[in-house]
Amino acid sequence: MPHDHHDHDHLSPSGHPYRKDNDGQLTYWQTMEIAIRELMVEKGELTPAQIQAQIDAMDARSPANGAAVVARAWTDPEFKQRLLENGSDAAREMGFDIGPMHLVAVENTSDTHNLIVCTLCSCYPRNLLGLPPDWYKTREYRSRAVREPRAVLREFGVELPADMTLRVHDSTADMRYIVLPARPEGTENLTAEDLAKLVTRDSMIGTGLPKAP
Amino acid sequence: MGGDAAGPVPMDGHDFAIWEKRVDALVILGQQRGHFTVDGLRRALEDMGEQAFESMTYYERWVTSLNQNLIEAGVYSLEELGTKMEEVKARGDTYGAVQS
Amino acid sequence: MTLSPGTKVRIKTMAPLGHIRTPHYLRGKTGVVERVLGPFKNPEQLAYMVPAPTRTLYRVRFEMGHIWPDAEAPQDTLDAEIYEHWIDQDAP
Incomplete structure (x- = not known):
């Protein structure tokens, strides 16, 4: 673990x-x-x-803020569309003070997984998720996430199928990235509030998946 | 750094110390005051070299970069910093004891 | 001239000393413009508190198998933000 x-x-x-x-x-x-x-x-x-x-x-600020955004996107297709088009405005629409941050949401689907890293220093959607975890700022993560991302994911307990495309995002400049994880199966009857409890910090960085219901 | 060989990702974390949170806050507020940009902070971090990355913690590096940028912006002088640091040290031996 | 999404671009190999956001591992590599992010002040000047005119910022997508010949999954991709002055307009 x-x-x-x-x-x-x-x-x-x-x-x-x-x-x-x-x-x-x-x-x-x-x-x-x-x-x-x-x-x-x-x-x-x-x-x-x-x-x-x-x-x-x-x-x-904590990952609960991001989780609320994700849960809303899972339950409100029009909001999800706005989130993918302009992440900053969508987060503001939910009342989160994200300052001047330019937020880009990238969507995990049945055939695509996204992973966020900053090789330059420690760019992180901190206005939405809070301060980054220590491992995000380590030499090991920053060096290897762009070189052997699937091996890094295995260390986090995530094994991607060979036919799934992994998209790594090196957020070195003006954008901040957040992963919109795929909604877990068997959650059709859950409210947005209950769905948000399944959304972990790591699932919004891409080093994890949402919890099962 | 991106693409270099490195070992397993260390998973240990820690709760942020109050002095670290204060460094973080000063970095944000110093930018809002217009004294430097995030790019200036990174520039100073990079200029510290690889050795600093191995020997100093994250917020030790950031407080160094913050200081470099405030000195360059003329907010205070090195003489003022040195004098103040001696004054702080003379107050006691622990972080909690030397707060004014 | 702003480049359209889908345009094939090559990243310059130059390496002046100083604060630069273009990752070393992408210099000389070829990718495709994924989207145009718009004008942003040039961080290479912001870092030194000198006047910083805006430059167009792009998100460029690279194939892992192109960046790293021994990539585990060559079809995986890497997206990075690249300023216009790091794109080699003369490259094929």
Whole structure:
């Protein structure tokens, strides 16, 4: 299982190890962060409240936002059409604050699977999904997703049929990509709310598939 | 980086530390203030070289790039940064203890 | 002149030092314009805070078997965003 953290004794509610950032030895980089922040406040560039508001806004974004968009697209063909034509406007239509982000939704079908990577740094639809997972930013993922994507997918537990076309999207420039996964079979009677629970973060990056009902 | 040989994708994750979230926020707000662009941030990251990628964490690299861009934009001087960092260090030994 | 979707294009092989978004692994490779994304300020100038005129940005689709001769599934594709000045207009 890719997301087990069996080596760690103390896990946070999200299943990740706690970071002892407040009581460990102060690092050079933490000192720099504090100094930059205080200088910007002293110079009237920013207020502490603005900085906290930005952190709160980022914390409020999560894959649940993207899942709601996907579930709507699964249940509303006209919305799906608008999403594929202009992802940014479709996300805004649902009330998500995505700022100036240019969002492109790419659709998984019975014969096509999509995978998102940023080989340049860490471009990610963060305004819709929140901050990217650590693995998305690693040298390993960024190097190999464009070179041997099917092998990478196997590490995530996804085995693509040989006759399925895989489309990799290297989002190095101005667009941000989100995968519209294929709606799982046997979900005909589910509401959009229940469908959204099947949509995982990884299924919107392309390294996973939606959960079965 | 794209296309280079590399090992298995590490699946471990971590919850973001508050100092990391603050770096992230300063990066966004610094752009909104018009001091630099995402391209300037990337340029500074790339100029740090491959060694930095191996020896520093993601937000350690980003705070370095943020600083580089703010210095270039004239928001503060290196003298001011150095003085402030010494002042911060003198307050205590842990991140929690040195907040003003 | 804006290139239409479907146009075959070759990516320039030049390699000036500096901040460039065109991935190294695509330089010299041939692909097809998938869609026109429109005008965007040139990041190669934005990175240095100098005036940055807009350039047309394209999404170009490459075949994996062309980029990597030993690709596991040569029919798989890779899409990347390429600025107009990285497209070699003289290439066949």
